[in-house]
Amino acid sequence: MENASSSASSSKKQPIVIITIGMAGAGKSTFVQRINSYLHAQDPPKPPYVLNLDPAVTHVPFETNIDIRDTVNYQEVMKQYNLGPNGGILTALNLFTTKFDQVLGLVEKRSETVDYVILDTPGQIEIFTWSASGAIITDAVASSFPTVIAYVIDTPRSSSPATFMSNMLYACSILYKTKLPFILVFNKTDVQPHNFALEWMQDFEAFQAALATHSGTRDSEGEPTYMNSLMNSMSLVLDEFYKHLKAVGVSSMTGDGIRDFFAAVDASREEYEKDYLPELERARAARDQSLQAVKDDSLNRLMKDLEVDRAKNPDAAKLDRWDPAEEEEDDDDDLDVNLIDRSDDAWPGNYVDITRARRNGEEDINWPRPA
Numbered sequence: 001m002e003n004a005s006s007s008a009s010s011s012k013k014q015p016i017v018i019i020t021i022g023m024a025g026a027g028k029s030t031f032v033q034r035i036n037s038y039l040h041a042q043d044p045p046k047p048p049y050v051l052n053l054d055p056a057v058t059h060v061p062f063e064t065n066i067d068i069r070d071t072v073n074y075q076e077v078m079k080q081y082n083l084g085p086n087g088g089i090l091t092a093l094n095l096f097t098t099k100f101d102q103v104l105g106l107v108e109k110r111s112e113t114v115d116y117v118i119l120d121t122p123g124q125i126e127i128f129t130w131s132a133s134g135a136i137i138t139d140a141v142a143s144s145f146p147t148v149i150a151y152v153i154d155t156p157r158s159s160s161p162a163t164f165m166s167n168m169l170y171a172c173s174i175l176y177k178t179k180l181p182f183i184l185v186f187n188k189t190d191v192q193p194h195n196f197a198l199e200w201m202q203d204f205e206a207f208q209a210a211l212a213t214h215s216g217t218r219d220s221e222g223e224p225t226y227m228n229s230l231m232n233s234m235s236l237v238l239d240e241f242y243k244h245l246k247a248v249g250v251s252s253m254t255g256d257g258i259r260d261f262f263a264a265v266d267a268s269r270e271e272y273e274k275d276y277l278p279e280l281e282r283a284r285a286a287r288d289q290s291l292q293a294v295k296d297d298s299l300n301r302l303m304k305d306l307e308v309d310r311a312k313n314p315d316a317a318k319l320d321r322w323d324p325a326e327e328e329e330d331d332d333d334d335l336d337v338n339l340i341d342r343s344d345d346a347w348p349g350n351y352v353d354i355t356r357a358r359r360n361g362e363e364d365i366n367w368p369r370p371a
């Protein structure tokens with residue numbers, strides 16, 4: 001991933017990567033389909049590069065360039081490792097992550113021609129947000145390209161203060177974990193406009209007033225319940241968090257608000273370059289420095305040990321020579337996990353908005369046991 005990672009700081013044209021995350025049913029896939037078709041409908045069209053990272057999805061309502069299901073058969077993984085659905089999804093994602101440097105290579109090749117790269121993540125949000133693979137993929141992408149998180153929220157289901165609060169706390173945890181530019185996407189505004197959410201975010205007294213009038217927030221003696229007090233305090237904490245976010249309301253069904261979403265994405269590119277990139281470069285330089293120090297130290301110790309060894313066994317030292325012929329041997333022990341870039345299938349510009357059936361062609365793959 002070295003090549004790709006060093007490119008984030010270079011001045012050549014780079015697409016911005018949109019990582020879509022959201023609770024199951026929030027409308028991620030419909031949202032990705034909508035932003036995909038919005039970009040196709042631009043004049044001139046701006047087809048994005050689309051990656052599906054959900055191995056268990058039965059169909060995706062958009063054409064993908066790279067689909068994890070082409071690489072890993074999640075049902076086969078479940079069978080071979082005797083796993084349940086969540087373990088199967090996680091293991092499939094782990095296997096795919098081992099090849100993610102190749103994915104980045106493919107995206108890099110498209111840098112000049114593509115403006116947006118879209119990642120659709122597994123429906124079980126925690127599989128991506130709290131797994132090592134999710135973190136590796138996010139870090140690898142973010143250190144290679146300007147990246148933004150689009151956190152898709154089911155607005156009608158967040159209209160009670162308690163569900164709104166828990167959704168915001170989850171968003172907060174992802175923001176602090178990734179530290180990436182973050183857009184709250186209030187989806188399904190055709191069913192419920194998101195004004196209440198904006199009001200609650202801008203004015204915590206409005207949130208507290210809503211909380212006070214909501215049923216179940218007072219006990220039998222009319223005193224605020226523990227949950228009520230907790231949410232009251234949390235709303236003050238979250239006030240700081242809201243300052244770091246952009247919030248847009250969209251309807252993935254009607255297309256309403258998608259233009260605002262892209263305005264927020266474009267603004268996030270600046271934020272990435274101003275805030276995230278310098279921090280990333282600082283962290284990278286510090287890591288390289290400490291790695292180099294460790295390497296130098298180990299090398300010094302090794303050389304000292306060798307000198308002592310050679311002094312003790314001069315005959316053995318004569319045999320201990322590097323043989324360049326050994327270099328010729330193929331030491332490629334990579335897993336047999338192949339990526340398919342579907343960019344040349346019905347692409348570019350030939351956008352087909354269809355529901356694709358699941359592919360099941362990899363039944364014979366013999367998956368190695370994960371470490």
Ligand SMILES: Nc1nc2c(ncn2[C@@H]2O[C@H](COP(=O)(O)OP(=O)(O)OP(=O)(O)O)[C@@H](O)[C@H]2O)c(=O)[nH]1
Pocket residue numbers: 022023024025026027028029030031057122123124187188189190191250251252253254
């Ligand atoms: N009314 C309305 N319904 C929507 C909208 N976006 C998505 N939906 C519906 O919400 C449901 C869930 O949408 P999906 O796109 O499958 O949600 P998802 O987050 O990808 O779901 P998972 O695959 O479980 O992760 C579907 O029935 C969609 O038709 C919207 O903007 N308005």
